[in-house]
């Protein structure tokens with residue numbers, strides 16, 4: 119690492135530096151059936167008005183409003199209109215049309231009376247209206263959105279609701295960014311796969327499973343590598359394989375100051391480091407740079423640290439590449455229910471649980487806050503965002519990021 123390499127920098131500076139390594143993503147057209155968590159690569163306009171025609175919001179009778187002002191009103195039932203019927207019904211003065219929810223409004227009608235406010239006379243084929251009809255029970259053509267209106271911008275992250283919106287706009291296929299292939303490489307002699315037998319001195323490898331899920335959550339393709347032992351040669355092999363086969367590399371472990379922190383060492387000797395260490399707690403050791411021109415994030419090995427660094431540093435970079443602000447990290451303002459230890463000059467990310475008290479949301483820590491305790495983030499509900507201007511004292515307000 120050169121002496122000019124940014125070292126121990128604020129999170130925001132780190133995010134900005136990471137953005138200087140950009141990847142131009144390709145696009146592809148996919149069925150909306152497969153579009154969950156994908157990101158639109160161009161804006162999407164509606165192919166229809168919604169609704170496409172005036173239709174009834176209720177099961178009832180379509181009538182002429184001015185004829186219903188003095189209830190009870192008796193009208194002849196001239197026709198029945200069902201959802202899916204063509205738009206070719208007409209009613210004349212003195213008439214009503216039996217109508218179902220979603221059915222087109224017959225010509226001549228300008229209001230609907232719900233079925234429960236009527237008495238139908240089967241014998242005479244008439245209906246008695248017990249009240250005035252309601253003009254607002256008609257859903258007007260285009261009242262939701264109109265033909266050619268752009269409802270989803272480039273960079274939109276497709277949630278289940280947005281996928282239904284794509285369909286309602288008439289799109290069975292959408293153009294989305296091709297997912298990035300992201301290599302996720304765990305490092306450490308002590309790591310064993312979950313499901314295997316632990317021997318003395320070993321722990322289960324947990325980081326890359328969560329990081330892999332976070333990559334899928336962001337709409338990309340995780341490729342989880344087997345653990346690499348603490349050896350420069352083995353690490354070099356894994357990094358070369360990853361840079362030849364993937365677009366981005368994420369490593370876990372081995373980036374601190376220790377003798378056996380080989381990711382940092384090999385990056386210093388053979389890679390390019392854009393910055394090393396950031397002012398967040400937990401999670402200060404990460405590095406970012408490139409290995410054979412492939413962007414690489416070196417995440418800390420401590421399980422909580424690897425997760426928080428991903429959320430705070432990697433996720434903004436991935437979103438930047440896809441022009442997306444989504445999924446937005448949901449942040450809310452809470453009151454601290456206890457003193458929370460902050461570190462001057464650092465962004466403090468404690469794992470807290472939330473509850474409501476006197477119309478306020480209060481945050482307290484519930485689980486041991488060690489950066490090795492994955493349960494604290496798995497069972498916690500939010501991360502505190504305690505920065506320079508916070509004391510961390512009980513009663514203070516701060517924002518938290520919802521997990």
Ligand code: AMP
Nearest residue numbers: 304306323324325371372373418419420
């Ligand atoms: P390191 O950053 O390699 O010094 O690791 C810091 C701590 O995180 C050590 O206690 C490691 O055993 C632990 N650790 C490293 N990698 C993983 C992993 N993939 N899953 C769970 N714990 C890990």
Ligand code: MG
Nearest residue numbers: 306371372419
């Ligand atoms: Mg290690």
